Amino acid sequence: MMGRHLDRRTLLQLIGGVAVAGVPRMSGAAVESVVIAGGGIIGANLAYRFAKRGASVTVVERTKPASGATANSFAWINSTYSKQPLSYFNLNRLGIEAWQQLDRELPGDLPLRWGGSVEWYGDEARAKAFREEVRHHQGWAYPTHLIDDAALRALEPHVEPGRVAAAAHAELEGSVDPVRVTELLLERAKSAGARVSYPSAVTGLDERNGKLRAVKTTAGEIEADVLIVACGTDTPRVAALAGVRVPLKESPGVLVHTPPQPRVLERVVLSPVVHMKQKPDGRIVCGSGFGGSPTNDASREAAEQFLSKASQVLPAFARTSIEKVTLGYRPLPQDEFPIIGFPPARRDVYVTVMHSGVTLSPLVAHLAVLEILDGVEAEPLAPYRPARFNT
Numbered sequence: 001m002m003g004r005h006l007d008r009r010t011l012l013q014l015i016g017g018v019a020v021a022g023v024p025r026m027s028g029a030a031v032e033s034v035v036i037a038g039g040g041i042i043g044a045n046l047a048y049r050f051a052k053r054g055a056s057v058t059v060v061e062r063t064k065p066a067s068g069a070t071a072n073s074f075a076w077i078n079s080t081y082s083k084q085p086l087s088y089f090n091l092n093r094l095g096i097e098a099w100q101q102l103d104r105e106l107p108g109d110l111p112l113r114w115g116g117s118v119e120w121y122g123d124e125a126r127a128k129a130f131r132e133e134v135r136h137h138q139g140w141a142y143p144t145h146l147i148d149d150a151a152l153r154a155l156e157p158h159v160e161p162g163r164v165a166a167a168a169h170a171e172l173e174g175s176v177d178p179v180r181v182t183e184l185l186l187e188r189a190k191s192a193g194a195r196v197s198y199p200s201a202v203t204g205l206d207e208r209n210g211k212l213r214a215v216k217t218t219a220g221e222i223e224a225d226v227l228i229v230a231c232g233t234d235t236p237r238v239a240a241l242a243g244v245r246v247p248l249k250e251s252p253g254v255l256v257h258t259p260p261q262p263r264v265l266e267r268v269v270l271s272p273v274v275h276m277k278q279k280p281d282g283r284i285v286c287g288s289g290f291g292g293s294p295t296n297d298a299s300r301e302a303a304e305q306f307l308s309k310a311s312q313v314l315p316a317f318a319r320t321s322i323e324k325v326t327l328g329y330r331p332l333p334q335d336e337f338p339i340i341g342f343p344p345a346r347r348d349v350y351v352t353v354m355h356s357g358v359t360l361s362p363l364v365a366h367l368a369v370l371e372i373l374d375g376v377e378a379e380p381l382a383p384y385r386p387a388r389f390n391t
């Protein structure tokens with residue numbers, strides 16, 4: 001089982017798309033055409049992968065690409081300490097590998113920074129728990145290790161960490177510019193033959209003899225063998241058109257974005273006061289938690305107060321202005337785990353909705369191709385099926 005032991009060979013097979021540890025699907029005609037509802041980071045990765053495999057692909061995006069959760073994301077690629085249990089940790093770990101694969105496939109093109117993350121605590125009780133979290137993830141073979149104050153300062157020379165009771169460097173992680181990467185993958189998908197239609201929304205399904213014939217959109221009907229729903233927080237409404245239940249819960253997050261700055265952050269930095277990263281274009285994105293603060297106060301005043309506090313940790317904040325403050329809503333399933341795959345009794349509608357969608361997007365695209373085009377059931381997705389809400 002994937003959840004029990006993840007060996008290197010299985011990992012490479014999964015990411016390389018050579019084969020997959022899973023069960024071949026026994027029935028169903030060959031799938032040649034897919035409509036992807038949603039042009040966020042999930043839809044863009046799907047479009048790229050399906051087009052590369054030679055499928056007929058149409059992306060239908062209601063507003064414009066990367067205008068949903070993707071536009072408001074911190075976009076940290078990680079499988080760090082909150083990724084529990086082991087099966088979910090492994091899924092995210094495969095997500096990191098899938099980004100590495102994509103980076104090799106499109107060398108130098110992706111707006112992506114590697115280098116890992118650093119995290120620390122000054123409070124002794126939290127530091128004790130953090131040391132245990134690090135050891136626990138080390139036991140799962142995650143490349144992370146405790147570091148001292150001097151090593152932290154060497155890794156991030158522009159940061160003033162204050163008191164450091166426990167710190168760690170998680171080496172594998174990275175972050176992307178989620179909007180630019182979405183636009184780039186859609187361009188690559190188009191070069192491989194995909195069509196990207198916007199603004200146009202999926203409004204219904206035309207079914208014949210209980211099977212999808214065409215997807216109805218505000219711009220007309222598109223014939224398709226499979227509809228892939230990648231509509232972020234709107235997934236419940238679109239999946240409901242096919243009678244599929246996808247329960248989400250509300251989860252707002254506020255992030256503050258600066259204009260481009262000289263390089264002051266080398267990696268994702270998670271301090272007790274501020275979580276922050278610097279994009280390849282020099283812009284700094286920060287919040288009180290990596291997912292954005294759990295409030296929906298996106299006012300300028302609150303952002304200014306926050307940056308002033310955060311300048312204790314990154315003095316450069318005292319010299320920056322605010323370019324924008326974003327309020328985003330995570331597509332967070334009710335039980336907080338992804339919902340991915342065919343619902344029971346349907347092989348013509350495929351759902352993909354999740355938080356950590358940036359980390360998981362290239363992997364989900366790989367696995368969706370294997371499941372939809374090759375008729376395989378990918379074991380890493382077994383715990384995340386729509387069936388758990390559709391019995």
Ligand SMILES: Cc1cc2nc3c(=O)[nH]c(=O)nc-3n(C[C@H](O)[C@H](O)[C@H](O)COP(=O)(O)OP(=O)(O)OC[C@H]3O[C@@H](n4cnc5c(N)ncnc54)[C@H](O)[C@@H]3O)c2cc1C
Pocket residue numbers: 037038039040041042043060061062063064065066067068069070071072073074075076077078200201202203230231232233234235238252253254255290291292328329330331352353354355356357358359360
């Ligand atoms: C504050 C915040 C911080 C985050 N931090 C991280 C992080 O650090 N790491 C991480 O991995 N993840 C993070 N996430 C989560 C991540 O951003 C999301 O999981 C991911 O962006 C989801 O992408 P998506 O393509 O599924 O959804 P979206 O980007 O929302 O795209 C869905 C698209 O579907 C379109 N649509 C809706 N209805 C229809 C319709 N009927 N027809 C056609 N199109 C339609 C919408 O217009 C939208 O463009 C964060 C999210 C937030 C909000």
